[in-house]
Each structure stands twice: as C-alpha cells, then as structure tokens.
Amino acid sequence: MSSVPENHTPGESVTGYSVAHDEEAVVIVGSGAGGGTLAYELTSKGIPVVVLEAGPYLTHDEYMNNEWESFNQMAWLDPRTTSGSWRVARDFPNLPAWIVKAVGGTTTHWSGATPRFKDHEFKARSVYGRVDGANLLDWPIGLSDLAPFYDRAEKAMGSTHVHGRPPLPANNNYKVFANGAERVGYKFYATGPYATNAEEYDGRPASIQDGFNFQGDKNRSKWSTLVREIPRAEATGLLDLRPNSQAVQITHDAEGRADAVLYLDEEGSLHRQAAKIVCVAGNSIETPRLLLLSATPSFPDGLGNSSGQLGRNYMRHLTGTVWGHFEEPVRMYRGETMAGMIGDESLHDPDRGFAGGYYLETISLGPAFMAAFVEPGTWGPDFAKLLDAYTNSAGMWIVGEDMPQETNRITLNTTLKDKNGLPVPNVHYDDHVNDVAMREHAYAAGEKVYAAVGARSTHRTPPYPSTHNLGTARMSERPEDGVVDRWGRSHDVKNLFVSDGSVFTSGAAANPTLTIVALAIRQADYIAEELKAQRI
C-alpha cells in the first residue's frame, strides 16, 4: 500500500480529489495529531479540505525497525538552532526537537500514552499562584468544556483502560517498574491509558509487542492519524492531500483576513492556494515560524501577533530518564515502549518544593539510541558500563509540567537559512527553578522505585530533544494575553486558526497528544457551525 500514485505532479493532491488553486478552500497546514484529526472531522461533516504536508507519504510497510534508519527516514531534519541554558542546547545544538516530517506527523513516531489533564491544570495561574519568572495564565476553558471531547478522542485513538478497552499486558520493563512502584508505596500504576490496541479494535489488529514504537508501527496496532484519520478523510472523497508541500507564508487581504497559503513543492517551486480558512498545525516550532514568516506591514510582528506572545511561552515538559541496572535480565526492548505509568506524583503538592506534578512512564531504547542519549558527550569505561548493562536494564521517563516563560521562545534566526532560503527557527529555553526542583524530585523518585526492586546501580539521563512541543500560540481569554481564543481562533485574524499543541496555555503533567486531538475535534465542530452560520 504505497500511497503516492505514479506520475504524481509535485505540489498537487495524491488522493482522487483535488481543489483548484484559485478556489477559496479550507487549508490545513500539517497532518499530525492536530491537522490530521481536523481534516477527518471536517471532511466527515461534508466540508472539503486541502491539507499541505511538508513531508512524504510513507506507510507502515515502508517503516524501518532500526533506530537511526527510521530517524533519518522520517524526522524533521531541516536545520534549526538553539540557545539558552537547557542541556539540549549543549548536547544537540541543531536538534532541539524530535518531530516527524511525513504524512501523519509525529503521531507516526509517538508511543501512545494518553492521560487526560486534571481540572486544576487548566487553572495553573489561580491554583499555583504567583510563580516568579513564570508567565502563568489560566486557560479560557476548563475540564468540563473538554470532557466530552476527551471521550471522543479516547474512542478515536482506542485508548486502553477507558470506554471498555482492555489494558495491555505487563511486559518485562513494566514488571520491574510496577513492582518497584508497589514497594515504595505508590498506588496508581498501570499499563495505560495507551493508544495501542490490546485486542483488535477499529479495524486494526492487537499489538504483537514487537518493541518498535518510536519508529512507526508496522503492525498498525498503534493509533496515528496515518492509520485512522487520513485514510478515513480520503474515503469521504473530500480530502485534497498534498505531501512534500511546505507552507512558507500565509497572505492576507486589505481587510486583514487570510486569503491564501504559499507553499513549496519538493522541487522548490512555489504554489499558491487560495483560502477561506487557514488552520495551522505544524507543531509548536513550525507553527510560530510560519506565522512569523507571514509578517507584513499590517502585521509587523508576525501574523496574529498583536499580543507579542507568538513564539513565546515555549514549553517542552520537564523530562529526564532514570535507568536501573539489575542482577537479572530485564530485556526492556521486548514489547510496547511506554505501556506503563505511575500517577502518584502527578498531583499538585507544593510541599514537595515545586508547583505542578509529573508522571513516570516506562521507556526503552535500543543500543544505538542508548549510546547516543544515555550520557551525551561521554566515553570511556564508565560509559561502556552503561551499555554493558543493557540486557539487565529497565528504564523510565519523567514527564512533568514545566513553567511557561516569556523568554523561552521560537524566533527566526536571520543569520542562517535553510535550503529554501528561509530563516531557520531558533529555539531558546532556560529551565525555570521550578522545573529544576521537579526534575530533581522525579529523578530521586525513579531511583527509589528501582532501588526497591534491587537495582545494583541507577543512572540519570538528561532530557532528549523535545518530543512534546507546546505553547507558542497560546489560548487566552483576552487578546492581550495570548494568540488565539478558546476555540484556537486567532484574536487578530478571524479566519486563522491554530490547531496543534501551540495553543496550550500551560503544559500540565500529562503527555499532550490526547488533549491536542480533543481540542482539534472540538475546533472542527466549531468551524463547521461557524461556516454554517456564515460567521467566518
């Protein structure tokens, strides 16, 4: 099932359906969690869409079960730069984030953890109070607004543990993790919620525990917009999908309404697609980059940036990894990579010395990634020991709420251009003291879990390039405080929407994708209504 027809014309649709370039269309930029979901929800309501996707259309049989080959096949490798005191800037100066450039976006490489936000996490500013140096703000919506859409998202994604979906079985890595959790007194551990089938569901088979998640799932048991939303949108006959088509500018008319998207095809030729609505879902680095690239005399600081908040408040979750080395074999690489979670520390308890909470989740890497990430920049006998312990290692990942800061931001680096001559994005990030305190606490908690089941030694691995990228076009009640309103609609440009994790007002402890999908479903309902009422 390769998806691109032969003799395909660059920059044009690969489905049976296409929209004329001068016809004003609903244009979606990006086909990942946000964009792919929006495309399906709108087409299923009878609304045709054009999806511009910068990456190629690859499917499960083209995936590679090899860490570097797969990374080189699908990751977004266009140049980016970094600055700030975060460790990633030192270890991976040109790879601030791990994001996929392909149809399906990063949902092809994601693992599948789908916790919901908690009620108070939508009110970070009210509940956490004033936190020095943080730019906290309450969301303009709450859990009750999102709850029905969480239900729909969980059913769409087939999350385990909810709506009657059975849990995944315990794999080896989970057995170590869960026993350790039990012994230190944690209660809320389980193998999910996790958006991979434990049994056949939604026309896709049960997991065969093949150990490859971060490389795309050849078995299609894992949810992605590539296996569900894109083919279903295509089946409506209303999806015009243009892979290898990178949006480079959104233009506007004299009234300040978005009127077209300019994009480059794989040969570098520029196209223009007229638009009546533009929805941007390029993930939280490319989304602000595109809007910054769309600055004009009427929008001198970037499209929809009257607040000055575009590109700011970049969040990436705390992250960090703890490895435990045991006397006996673990073989953590067998089975689902992240099907294990401890929720006991996800609460807000300022007595621990920081605001917000974190989850601990199982993680596994193969030797290739382990060598690159376990302690970047090091070598020698101590380094070799970390790999010698491979068979007997168990791993867990820390995912916790980081503080939004105005100075953590995406900007255009005008000293460096990509192959298209466009300024590359720079990602600036400094850890907040709250982030540092939480990470320390989480490392120690993880070490206790492994010590409780007899770890000979443990190792703290610093953050990987960001897999959760959030907050750069945040939602706010008032136009002065953020970029979009409660529906993800630009405060400034009424037919411009942001449809990905860039809209997060704060990060919460939970992995973000379920919330991105829920917000996109909700936004689709809203756009459909507004179109019907002719308010867009």
Next chain:
Amino acid sequence: MVFPAKYPSLNATEMTEEARQTLIRVLRVAFPHQCVPDGPYERTADTILTEAQNETWFRVALTQGLLSLNQLSDGDFRSLDDAAALRVLRRVDGTEFFGFVRRTAVLNLYDDAEVWTALGYEGASFDQGGYINRGFNDLGWLPDPRVEFPEGETMPEIAPGATGAPRPAAGGQKTDSTNQPGATSSDMEEVKK
C-alpha cells in the same frame, strides 16, 4: 597550517594501515566492551576513515590527531597498556580529532548487529511475529504486577491543604506585572521582534 583546498596535492594523502590499527586501538580503549569482538571496532574505524576521506577538514584533524597520540605515547600509542592508553586519550579529549572520532563511533559502533548480539539486544522482531510469543513478559524474578489502577480509587489531584498553603513570596504583590500576571490577565508590553 595547511590549506588543503588551495593545494590539491595536499589532499592526495591516504591513511596507512598503521593509522588504521591505531584508530582501532583508540576505539577499543575509548569504548571498552570485553564482550564485543574485533569486527565492529574494525568496521567503525573504517567508517571513520571513509568519512575522513570525504571531508578534508576531518582528514586533517585525524592525521594530526593520530600523530599527536604517538607523540604523547613516546612513540607508539599501540604499545601502551589499557590504563596508560586511557590517560593519553583523556589528554586529547577536548580536541577536534577526538570529538570527531567519538561522535562517529557512538553513532556507528552501537548500530552494528554484532554489537547488539554481544550486548544481548535482539532488534527487529516484526518478521517473527513480534515478541508476543517470544518472551516480552518472560521476566520471572519478580511477581506479576497488576496492570490496572486500583479499583474504586481516584488519583489524587491536589494535595490536601495545597490551596491553603501560603503563596510564594511574590504573592503579596498588589499590581500585576509581566512576569506575575493576575489569574486570567496579564498586562504585557508590546514585544518588538
């Protein structure tokens, strides 16, 4: 200082077998795995030599680096024992040469199937039906844990008393500032790009 691009003849150098052997020894000392046979180290050395062949600057750094290793070893780096060789490598740790060797080795040595086998990693399993019937849950030295959250209990959201806890020091502040906005508002100045 050499100007490789300007004088093509300077590019016509080739690494000798001795250089290759030194490089293999460097890799063994820098990434010492008793369980790993010579093959992967040799292949990684060859990868480094190939990359150096394609990149003038790397070749210059490599040539110079191998030379200085021998100088720091009073003759031949290969004749040093493990401890002495490690000391020499620590002394060149910060060099362009060593950084290039280390980066290339980390990316290639551990991407070698023979190393995977030595470390006990089985790799891709899709063609064999995954690990579902091949030991994904064969760990027997711990009891089987439950896989669902405890029934009838809800995960705590806010610690008891957390909302009544005194606010951080800045809490006494009356007017909202950029960094400390009110609950649903923040008065920010326009930010110029």
